[in-house]
Amino acid sequence: xxxxxxxxxxxxxxxxxxxxxxxxxxxxxxxxxxxxxxxxxxxxxxxxxxxxxxxxxxxxxxxxxxxxxxxxxxxxxxxxxxxxxxxxxxxxxxxxxxxxxxxxxxxxxxxxxxxxxxxxxxxxxxxxxxxxxx
Numbered sequence: 001x002x003x004x005x006x007x008x009x010x011x012x013x014x015x016x017x018x019x020x021x022x023x024x025x026x027x028x029x030x031x032x033x034x035x036x037x038x039x040x041x042x043x044x045x046x047x048x049x050x051x052x053x054x055x056x057x058x059x060x061x062x063x064x065x066x067x068x069x070x071x072x073x074x075x076x077x078x079x080x081x082x083x084x085x086x087x088x089x090x091x092x093x094x095x096x097x098x099x100x101x102x103x104x105x106x107x108x109x110x111x112x113x114x115x116x117x118x119x120x121x122x123x124x125x126x127x128x129x130x131x132x133x134x
Contacts, residue, residue, distance in 0.1 A: 015022045023045055031038030072079055 015026060027038050027041040030041045
């Protein structure tokens, strides 16, 4: 990545480190000095959900941990332990996400079955009683 294309990412990281007040200050300065820049920052803050939650710093921290997480410490035993632990945690995360998906599917099926039962009951109740004509 060249310096020309890297500066937006560097600016975003710098603002994320300082949190939402830094983003708001940048937006205000953008409106003061060149209103389209302020408008663009406001749109970006809304689109990226930086305006409505306080997780700018957390996103930056998570990104930095992923970036630095696989760096070698120089101790092969520790690096082996770390990679094995990370692998195990990723497997557990995958298993947990699969479990949550199965729960959602079961809940959806239960709700759909209840809907179909209610619909069939309503159709049965509203159908005219034809009786036996003989």
